[in-house]
Amino acid sequence: MTKKTHKTAPIGPMNGAQALIKCLENFGVEYIWGLSGGAAIPIFDALVGSKIKLILVRHEQGATHMADGYARATGKPGVVLVTSGPGATNTVTGILTALMDSVPMIVLCGQTISPMLGKDAFQEADISGITMPIVKHSYLVKETDTIPRVIKEAWHICQTGRPGPVLLDLPKDITSAPFTGTTLDPEMDIPGYKIPPKPKKSEVLKMAKMFKGSKKPLLLIGHGAVISKASEAVKKLAEKLNAPVTNTLLGKGAFPETHPLSLGMLGMHGTAYSNKALINCDLILSIGSRWDDRINGNNKEFCVNAKKLHIDIDFAEVNKIVRPDAWIVGDAKDVVEELIKYVQPLDTKEWLEELSYYRKQFPLKYSHDKGLTAQYAIDACYKATEGRAVVATDVGQHQMWAAQFYLTNHGNDWLSSGGAGTMGYGFPAAIGAQFGRPKDLVVAIVGDGGFQMTLAELATVFVNKLPVKVLIIDNKYLGMVRQWQELFFENRLSGVDLEGNPDFVKLAQAYGIKGFHINNVEHCLDIMKEAMNYPGPCLIHAEVIKEGNVFPMVPAGKSAHHMIIEAPTEKLEKPTGST
Amino acid sequence: MNKSNTHTISVLVANKPGVLVRIALVFARRGYNIDSLVVSPTVNPKFSRMTITAKGDPETLEQIIKNVNKLVDIIHAGEHDMTLSIEKELALFKIKASPAAKTFIKKCSLKFHVKIDDASQSYLVIEQTGTTAQVDEFETLIKKYNLVEMVRTGKVLITKGKEST
Numbered sequence A: 001m002t003k004k005t006h007k008t009a010p011i012g013p014m015n016g017a018q019a020l021i022k023c024l025e026n027f028g029v030e031y032i033w034g035l036s037g038g039a040a041i042p043i044f045d046a047l048v049g050s051k052i053k054l055i056l057v058r059h060e061q062g063a064t065h066m067a068d069g070y071a072r073a074t075g076k077p078g079v080v081l082v083t084s085g086p087g088a089t090n091t092v093t094g095i096l097t098a099l100m101d102s103v104p105m106i107v108l109c110g111q112t113i114s115p116m117l118g119k120d121a122f123q124e125a126d127i128s129g130i131t132m133p134i135v136k137h138s139y140l141v142k143e144t145d146t147i148p149r150v151i152k153e154a155w156h157i158c159q160t161g162r163p164g165p166v167l168l169d170l171p172k173d174i175t176s177a178p179f180t181g182t183t184l185d186p187e188m189d190i191p192g193y194k195i196p197p198k199p200k201k202s203e204v205l206k207m208a209k210m211f212k213g214s215k216k217p218l219l220l221i222g223h224g225a226v227i228s229k230a231s232e233a234v235k236k237l238a239e240k241l242n243a244p245v246t247n248t249l250l251g252k253g254a255f256p257e258t259h260p261l262s263l264g265m266l267g268m269h270g271t272a273y274s275n276k277a278l279i280n281c282d283l284i285l286s287i288g289s290r291w292d293d294r295i296n297g298n299n300k301e302f303c304v305n306a307k308k309l310h311i312d313i314d315f316a317e318v319n320k321i322v323r324p325d326a327w328i329v330g331d332a333k334d335v336v337e338e339l340i341k342y343v344q345p346l347d348t349k350e351w352l353e354e355l356s357y358y359r360k361q362f363p364l365k366y367s368h369d370k371g372l373t374a375q376y377a378i379d380a381c382y383k384a385t386e387g388r389a390v391v392a393t394d395v396g397q398h399q400m401w402a403a404q405f406y407l408t409n410h411g412n413d414w415l416s417s418g419g420a421g422t423m424g425y426g427f428p429a430a431i432g433a434q435f436g437r438p439k440d441l442v443v444a445i446v447g448d449g450g451f452q453m454t455l456a457e458l459a460t461v462f463v464n465k466l467p468v469k470v471l472i473i474d475n476k477y478l479g480m481v482r483q484w485q486e487l488f489f490e491n492r493l494s495g496v497d498l499e500g501n502p503d504f505v506k507l508a509q510a511y512g513i514k515g516f517h518i519n520n521v522e523h524c525l526d527i528m529k530e531a532m533n534y535p536g537p538c539l540i541h542a543e544v545i546k547e548g549n550v551f552p553m554v555p556a557g558k559s560a561h562h563m564i565i566e567a568p569t570e571k572l573e574k575p576t577g578s579t
Numbered sequence B: 001m002n003k004s005n006t007h008t009i010s011v012l013v014a015n016k017p018g019v020l021v022r023i024a025l026v027f028a029r030r031g032y033n034i035d036s037l038v039v040s041p042t043v044n045p046k047f048s049r050m051t052i053t054a055k056g057d058p059e060t061l062e063q064i065i066k067n068v069n070k071l072v073d074i075i076h077a078g079e080h081d082m083t084l085s086i087e088k089e090l091a092l093f094k095i096k097a098s099p100a101a102k103t104f105i106k107k108c109s110l111k112f113h114v115k116i117d118d119a120s121q122s123y124l125v126i127e128q129t130g131t132t133a134q135v136d137e138f139e140t141l142i143k144k145y146n147l148v149e150m151v152r153t154g155k156v157l158i159t160k161g162k163e164s165t
Helices: A016-027 A038-046 A060-074 A092-100 A144-159 A172-176 A201-210 A223-227 A231-241 A272-280 A332-342 A349-361 A374-384 A397-405 A426-436 A448-463 A479-488 A504-510 A521-532 B019-029 B058-070 B099-112 B132-142
Strands: A031-035 A053-056 A078-082 A105-111 A137-140 A165-171 A217-221 A245-247 A262-265 A283-287 A307-312 A326-329 A390-393 A442-447 A469-474 A514-518 A538-543 B006-014 B033-041 B047-055 B074-079 B085-096 B114-118 B123-130 B147-152 B156-159
Touching (some): A016 A172, A038 A078, A060 A078, A060 A426, A092 A105, A105 A172, A137 A144, A144 A165, A217 A231, A262 A397, A397 A479, A426 A442, A448 A469, A448 A504, A469 A504, A469 A521, A504 A538, A514 A521, A521 A538, B006 B019, B099 B114, B099 B132, B132 B147
Parallel strands (some): A031 A053, A031 A078, A137 A165, A217 A283, A390 A442
Antiparallel strands (some): B006 B047, B114 B123
């Protein structure tokens, strides 16, 4: 081939694994989270003396969530390295989590030597086959010299367009063999890979026209706005239109939740006033949200009287759930910046007054007559950190309460497993975020159930002296399921009692980590302040009342019209929607 | 777009390992049954063409085509309007040889584009090339003559004129 090659420094003798690590160094990768094993030894070997810092985790799932937390908190891809077989299969949950929430991630898996592929070799698993439905793309690498091209493509694919995880299946003989290529920066070969172009003026004008005459507009902000760093543009648009803004769970922070136009999170456990806005709006513009079933339980009753507009970078999201009146496939920031130019301020005075009435009538609230509640503890954490922490949550009741009471003002400051709903995510995600943002205060708000799924990473925190704060909301139940069983299954509790929880403070101490204990309202804020100002890592064990429920609640499969604002006094029908 | 329940989708793919599985997963996940699938080389050796026929509702198909297009190794995927394309498939039928069968085949050889490929060992192997509708029709008729085995390639398709497939 006569194709021009990039001028690079002469390549010394190296093997495939060394070429791989060199490429990652050239991309500016700072960390690799991993756990070693036979088939991956050549790659671990190549990390000796590398600029990249290897972080040894205690379980591969932890590595994936750390890479994910790093990626969400910094906007840069996270890199994971594991061995073949069980090492690789342990990453599956983390890969799904990253795919569902569009998180850029590279997963490097060792593999048995290529002549043994398909022969049930020791620790062989067809990991590229297993993960095919849950990756953005994947490679089974068969030739050493293709490694630089493959990793360059993977790096590009994982973070452009709609980001997602890319997996490399790397047989040990391929990583061990000498690299004989001439460049570490070859041309990519992905003719089928499509990234949407800048928006066309005609599309923008069409969408801008839709706003004319709208009296009750609503902006719906999703994770796409965070990923494309569209915060400034969204703020300008909202302020120009005088339109109220609501956000999805993952859209938290893309528009400041303390802004007067913010209604906070909408959906199943969103604020009552944001759901009222959803019911009554005459126009809704989704910026990087996929209208998912947590905010749209019943598509037939969803915003029936509103014009629906959709901005998404993924063309497959258009018409998937909602058939919009106008849509633009493109990067949220690019599109919104264009849209601002062509929309005119709207007269929304009455609309904002109406919403302000709902806000006063149905505020988020909780009582603590019966003792310390999760909401109180989370609110205390919000106050103790002055709302400035990077918050990672686990999944369940505490996640919803954190979304309600820990207001977020910056994208990348809220890390939560939204699509996959992965228990065990929060704590390792906080670790990853702390690696990426060493100077920022990072708090993991987790439940007693989820924390126990990945708590072995306390060792990773200790070893790396990461000042992560772990707030455990302990109600001794798998609380969200218990809530459903109480409300919809005549309180027949099944598989939710977490009898046997450890003493979390002693557990932390066993790992060399400072522990705090809170079990009453009186000392909650003081202890929280002390913990949040503690110079090293610490764990705060908050024992809360056992039977708190999250409200408001829109039962699964129902529209926002059926929102339950306070604990119901009558029996509810079993929900029809997905979980 | 096709009004009937059966759809023909043409997919241009990069010749990379696993591409067929990736496409099949998109269909399977959404409960779409693939009736036939033909993989063949193209003028450019870097790419292959897949012609897929499948049954299901158009809304799901729209999602399937979009999600196939989203795959990194797919250059292009789209449904085809039959009036703007030429479609053909090839079928082989094996029947017990009989004078009646031979007469029948002779009679309809022109109408159905059929011919006898093999007549040894008291069986006949009949070859047919035609549209899927023609093959369906002939299949119904030949069943009356001791049909023992049959195999069909599934539909292949190419657009007419300047438009690329």
